[in-house]
Amino acid sequence: MTKKIIIIGGGIAGLSTGVYAQINSYDAIIFEKHSKPGGLCTSWHRKGFTFDYCIHNLAGTGNVPLREIWNDLGAFEGTEIINHEVFIQIEDIKGNVLNIYTDLDRLEKHMKEIAPEDSKTIEEYVKAGKSLSGAGFFSMGMDGTLSKLKIAPHVPKIIKWGKITVNEYAEKFKNGFLKRAFPHVQYDMNTSNIPMFPHLLFLSGFYVGDLGWPKGGSLEFSRRIAKKFTDLGGELNQSSKVERIIVEDNRAVGIILADGSEHRADIIVSAADGHETIYDMLDGKYTNETIDKYYQAYEEEQEFGLQVFLGISRDLSHEPHAISLLLDKPVKLELKERDSLYLELFDSSTGVAPEGKSVIKVVTKGNYDYWKKMREEDLENYRNEKEKVYKIVLEILEKRFPGIKEQVEVHDVTTPATVERYTLNFHGWQPWPLPDGGFMSMMRGISKTLPGLQNFYMVGQWSNAMIGISNAALTGRNLIKELCKKDRKKFKTQ
Numbered sequence: 001m002t003k004k005i006i007i008i009g010g011g012i013a014g015l016s017t018g019v020y021a022q023i024n025s026y027d028a029i030i031f032e033k034h035s036k037p038g039g040l041c042t043s044w045h046r047k048g049f050t051f052d053y054c055i056h057n058l059a060g061t062g063n064v065p066l067r068e069i070w071n072d073l074g075a076f077e078g079t080e081i082i083n084h085e086v087f088i089q090i091e092d093i094k095g096n097v098l099n100i101y102t103d104l105d106r107l108e109k110h111m112k113e114i115a116p117e118d119s120k121t122i123e124e125y126v127k128a129g130k131s132l133s134g135a136g137f138f139s140m141g142m143d144g145t146l147s148k149l150k151i152a153p154h155v156p157k158i159i160k161w162g163k164i165t166v167n168e169y170a171e172k173f174k175n176g177f178l179k180r181a182f183p184h185v186q187y188d189m190n191t192s193n194i195p196m197f198p199h200l201l202f203l204s205g206f207y208v209g210d211l212g213w214p215k216g217g218s219l220e221f222s223r224r225i226a227k228k229f230t231d232l233g234g235e236l237n238q239s240s241k242v243e244r245i246i247v248e249d250n251r252a253v254g255i256i257l258a259d260g261s262e263h264r265a266d267i268i269v270s271a272a273d274g275h276e277t278i279y280d281m282l283d284g285k286y287t288n289e290t291i292d293k294y295y296q297a298y299e300e301e302q303e304f305g306l307q308v309f310l311g312i313s314r315d316l317s318h319e320p321h322a323i324s325l326l327l328d329k330p331v332k333l334e335l336k337e338r339d340s341l342y343l344e345l346f347d348s349s350t351g352v353a354p355e356g357k358s359v360i361k362v363v364t365k366g367n368y369d370y371w372k373k374m375r376e377e378d379l380e381n382y383r384n385e386k387e388k389v390y391k392i393v394l395e396i397l398e399k400r401f402p403g404i405k406e407q408v409e410v411h412d413v414t415t416p417a418t419v420e421r422y423t424l425n426f427h428g429w430q431p432w433p434l435p436d437g438g439f440m441s442m443m444r445g446i447s448k449t450l451p452g453l454q455n456f457y458m459v460g461q462w463s464n465a466m467i468g469i470s471n472a473a474l475t476g477r478n479l480i481k482e483l484c485k486k487d488r489k490k491f492k493t494q
């Protein structure tokens, strides 16, 4: 008899679980709260412009093992992958520019031209990026132990580059501009003190031609996977919020929707927010100390938490797609002063802006408590405050793109409260690494199953405390592979 699987949440993890379930002759049914699929991997339309919330760089776009998953999911069908020449351009007011070229030889040459006195450090940096390229870190987990074994020779490098932060590494440069610019190399996350290791992983990805951007953006990407799911016979129920998981004798047997209807299945999978699943849908009855401690350890500020979108009647195709603007004097946005601003630029060739026009997305950190409280207490004030953020950002953009003020056709601002509202992600957050710096989550996850609860699985970013669209898709694939093994079925991918 065909086993029925209920999947809570139609983000990338839920959709991936659904596609692989259908391929492997399970009967999958997804309940998604929102009226569209994709979860965080989303975009929205305003006056002919598409505001793309999510994908900066996607692992698995190149000729790498991970690509197989996107092929299985139909994620690139009918679209093309855009590979950028420059990962990020960091520029100051004096006209100094550091381009992080995705061609690492070009990067080395460019950096040496800026700072010949730093040749040795530059060589070390580029060599480190290249040296990680053979390990297939982004594909880790595809073949279970085998792909993890491939990582083993790289462990000394993981330890070395995990200990030094990007900001600390910047101090190695003698050149004043490189010293100031380097902390901004990874999405301008200079205030987050991130280790060098994840940044080097990006360089290694570019080195093998990976980490592109699917034309059309995040929602189109998600919709193609949703289409694959329904084409395979899967049932996708949108605007269907799950309130509770029905448990009988410590076995998950079904779910109750917000409209009160009950749905039963052989297996229940949550691809939704971890906190909501564990503490609301299951009343916190199936947890342990590690899980509890994890959810208590969230930070106030969130990377990418505050975003400003502008649809403008101006062609920006001659500009790099990502810029970190080093400001001449700090500006206060919401609670904190910032000395730089990260922009992503989308011209019409990306498929998100009309011909001759462009979208600018400005991304910075956001404070959940600040926005959430304001929204709850005074919606008008919340809206005014978002408008204030937009106006400050626009003044900065006017200096970089004179005349832009007159060219804005539409704008929008999102905060962590927006993300929480639309995806129910805890505090609008994405997972933060486990105390071991992420190694444990990479190896075995945190809540793929819950203590004492049978018939129940978690997939997605909260199941292994790791962000990433490819990570989300992988967790879905791996769960179905595991179920096939239990059911003595050969796991199929087509």
Ligand SMILES: Cc1cc2nc3c(=O)[nH]c(=O)nc-3n(C[C@H](O)[C@H](O)[C@H](O)COP(=O)(O)OP(=O)(O)OC[C@H]3O[C@@H](n4cnc5c(N)ncnc54)[C@H](O)[C@@H]3O)c2cc1C
Pocket: 008, 009, 010, 011, 012, 013, 014, 031, 032, 033, 034, 037, 038, 039, 040, 041, 053, 054, 055, 056, 057, 058, 059, 240, 241, 242, 243, 271, 272, 273, 276, 304, 422, 423, 424, 425, 430, 459, 460, 461, 462, 466, 467, 468, 469, 470, 472
């Ligand atoms: C701004 C931003 C930029 C990012 N950029 C990148 C990038 O460039 N590359 C990359 O690889 N990753 C990126 N990420 C990370 C990546 O987007 C996420 O890690 C990934 O999309 C998570 O997918 P998921 O399916 O696990 O979770 P989600 O996307 O959160 O999906 C969960 C789904 O469950 C639904 N849901 C929740 N509760 C319920 C309920 N009670 N009933 C029914 N449905 C429910 C939600 O509506 C949602 O659709 C970015 C994330 C953000 C926020």
